Amino acid sequence: MTGHVEIxxxxxxxxSGADPFADEDAYHDLRHFTVDVTFRGPRQENGQGGWAVMNGGESHQLSRAGNWAWPxxxxxxxxxxxxxEEALDMxxxxxxxxxxxxxxWAQWQTYFAEQDAARAAAATSDA
Known part of the structure; x- marks a missing residue:
């Protein structure tokens, strides 16, 4: 084979609704809710290789049955x-x-918005 291979x-x-480009702090928090779809090499007879769906590092993976575990x-x-495409769909x-x-992530956004609103209301009532 000649030339470079790119994958x-x-x-x-x-x-849904997340903006990873908002700022560094937002991205730092958002990474905990992010899923990585990664090529793990050619499929092998022993089941290794193929595409993996991971969260929080390479060991926490989503099974074909939809369960998170450390296989x-x-x-x-x-x-x-x-x-x-199959891995991305999952x-x-x-x-x-x-x-x-x-x-x-969505529940945390609601929680933070409620906290901000409560602080604003408290600041208004103190003034």
């Missing part, structure tokens, strides 16, 4: 897709349900 090897999927090597066939279906400390 689009990873895609980040953000929750053992012998379980990897249950956590891999043959095509990027990532899109599950990204909005990821929770951190019991809340999804």
């Amino acid at each position: 689009l090897s990873g895609t980040k999927v953000f929750p 053992e090597r012998f379980q990897q066939h249950q956590y891999r897709w043959d095509t990027r 990532a899109r279906r599950h990204v909005d349900a990821i929770t951190v400390n019991g809340r999804t």
Whole structure:
């Protein structure tokens, strides 16, 4: 083979309504709710390779059944897709349900907006 081989090897999927370009602090928090779709190499007979859907690092992966876990090597066939499109579809279906400390990204946004409104109301009543 001559020349370079280039593979689009990873895609980040953000929750609905999220803006990863807003600012660095927002991106820092948003990364916990982000799903990565990553090429793990050619598919192998033992189930390794293919496309993985991950959150919070390479070990936390989404299974074909829709469950998040830390699969053992012998379980990897249950956590891999043959095509990027299949993996992206699964990532899109599950990204909005990821929770951190019991809340999804959307629930945290509502919580923070309520806190800001309460602080503004308290500041107005104190004035």
